[in-house]
Amino acid sequence: AAEAVPVPPETCNAETNAAPMPAVDVVGKLTAMAAANPQKLNWQTSIVDLLKLLALDSGLDARKKLATELGCPADKMGDSAQMNIWLHKTVLAKLAANGGNIPKELL
Known part of the structure; x- marks a missing residue:
């Protein structure tokens, strides 16, 4: 049987050596961004306003597609208000999970 050859440290996965993101x-x-926007956007509570602020499509079809991609439960997909609430919280949670400091009251 062949012996295992040690892997040199420089070929290790970069993620293991990376410093945590600030x-x-x-x-x-x-x-x-909201202060500089001519529209009065309430991004803290509205997924439509958050998407508009980010210059993303905020139409119902786009929100449904995003909700589907993020795994929105089927029972919320049929009610746009419930889907929007779920989607807003999920988008903010994803930002928090990827290094964004989102206050708990927004999650």
Whole structure:
């Protein structure tokens, strides 16, 4: 049987050696963007306004597609208000999970 050859450290997965990403002040950035936007957007509670602020398609079809991609439960998909609430919380939770500092009251 062949012996296992040790893997040199420089070929190890980069993620194992990477320093943790610093938290991003998502709230500060979004608040600044909202202040500069001519529309009065309530991104803290509205997925439509959050998507508009990010210059993304906020139409119902786009929101349904995003909700489906993120795994929205079927019982919420039939009610756009419930889907929107779920989608808003999920998008903010994804931002938090990827280094964004989102206050707990928004999650």
